[in-house]
Amino acid sequence: MKQKIALVLICICIVTMLTGCWGKSELRDVGIVSGIGIDAGTEAGFELTTQTIKPGDPKAGTPASVLIQTSKGATVFDGVRNFIITAKKKQIFQHIQVVIIGRELAMTGISPALDFFMRDHEPRSSMDVFIADQTAGEILQIKNKDFPIPSLTLKESVRVQEFLSKAPQVSIHNFYQGILEPYQDPYLPIIHKVKDNFEVYGTAIFNGEKLVGDLTAFETRGMLRVLGDAKAGIQVVKLPSSENEPILISIEIKKSKSSIKALFQNGQPSIQVEIKETGFIGDVSGQIRLDQQKINEIKGLYAKAIKLEVEKTIIKIQKQFKSNVFDFAGTIQRTNKKYWKENAKQWDEIYPELSVNVNVQTDITANGLEE
Incomplete structure (x- = not known):
């Protein structure tokens, strides 16, 4: 009996060692x-x-x-x-x-x-x-x-x-x-x-x-800001100076959020893009005292630079390329289903002429120096 059991175990071991993966490819x-x-x-x-x-x-x-x-x-x-x-x-x-x-x-x-x-x-x-x-x-x-x-x-x-x-x-x-x-x-x-x-x-x-x-690389950043996908980056702003050359200030993006809303006036749609961005000062090309008044001035320049970059990018994508990258159609459809049902077939004519407004809020949380 013991010999039969041993023989069965040996057969099982042999069969196990002979098995392989069906359809397996060797590296060579x-x-x-x-x-x-x-x-x-x-x-x-x-x-x-x-x-x-x-x-x-x-x-x-x-x-x-x-x-x-x-x-x-x-x-x-x-x-x-x-x-x-x-x-x-x-x-x-x-x-x-x-x-x-x-x-x-x-x-x-x-x-x-x-x-x-x-x-x-x-x-x-x-x-x-x-x-x-x-x-x-x-x-x-x-x-x-x-x-x-x-x-x-x-x-x-x-x-x-x-x-x-x-x-x-x-x-x-x-x-x-x-x-x-x-x-x-x-x-x-x-x-x-x-x-x-x-x-x-x-x-x-x-x-x-x-x-x-x-x-371009900078227009790409503008697109990513609208989409809410700008996770980091450097925004350089020019601060007017009493000297001949403006002072360059590098602001590192810490957080950037966006929202896209459809508004209706007299039955006609428009798009409102809201961007809220927080950054901190990475370097300054000249000697300035960064008091609160100066920080507020830089925040204004920061917001203005973002707005210009984003508006330029939207115009290029919307009017020159006529590409629906930002899904404005989906925003309008979700906001006013009746309007969309009546006008969806005319979207290719509506989209290039659609009014898009951009509002930017910025904040600077640190000036890069220890207090």
């Missing part, structure tokens, strides 16, 4: 993609560029790096599978960090380039999306010894943008939501090639799925 058989760029094809279809991770060798002191590979396809999925021809192995996208779209492609319509990433089971909806100032391929082919895996550095660089508020961080999920929502348009950060490096600043504004224009 696949390419782990950390970043992908998509450009319009020279004739038709798409041109894809990927950064595939090459594991380092700790014993040999070799750090991890990336292998740059390219492919073409009639569709993005077709191009992804065609990497097997050039890479001699299947590419997996479970660990992809960034997707970069070329400018020319974005101007013709971005949805066909991103559809694969929303449907396929491998890519994660949290990966960041960027618009390349020129082509996505040239960004991903940048080689810099300080950034062995550039796509990881790129993801981190846009995350720390919250300290500047000069570029938004947008996941592919949030971007797609902006396309699908009626009367609302999405936006993306812009990545620029600078010699053998890259810089992220500015915003690509969309009307539907098409890129229609760019915001």
Whole structure:
């Protein structure tokens, strides 16, 4: 009896050791993609560029790096599978960090380039999306010894943008939501090639799925202030001086909040944007005594600078690009459902002429010096 039990246990152990994961891929058989760029094809279809991770060798002191590979396809999925021809192995996208779209492609319509990433089971909806100032391929082919895996550095660089508020961080999920929502348009950060490096600043504004224009770094901060997403940054104001040159004062944004309301007068809508921002003085370029009177003067200049920046940004987005980034339509709909039901079909004509008023309140909580 004991021999039979022992035999059964041995068989169980053997069977357990022989089992494996169904559909499992060995690392040597696949390419782990950390970043992908998509450009319009020279004739038709798409041109894809990927950064595939090459594991380092700790014993040999070799750090991890990336292998740059390219492919073409009639569709993005077709191009992804065609990497097997050039890479001699299947590419997996479970660990992809960034997707970069070329400018020319974005101007013709971005949805066909991103559809694969929303449907396929491998890519994660949290990966960041960027618009390349020129082509996505040239960004991903940048080689810099300080950034062995550039796509990881790129993801981190846009995350720390919250300290500047000069570029938004947008996941592919949030971007797609902006396309699908009626009367609302999405936006993306812009990545620029600078010699053998890259810089992220500015915003690509969309009307539907098409890129229609760019915001500068400072206009981006104005947009983020309206959206309530300006978490930090430096606002420089000019304080008049008895000297020839004004005194420059740097104010660091500590907290910025906004609200957007729809008002109606004689049956016609208007938008009221309220911004409340708190900051503290980071540095002063000249010798001044920061008493309460001077602080109040600086607060006024601070509010004036914000108002000018925000109004300029709204005009550009609303009247030049005719993009519904701020969801004014949703605000009006929630405030006056009857008006919206009667006028929704005319929104494209109403929106560019919609009156938008901006009110800014500021406070300075510290002057940067110990009392």
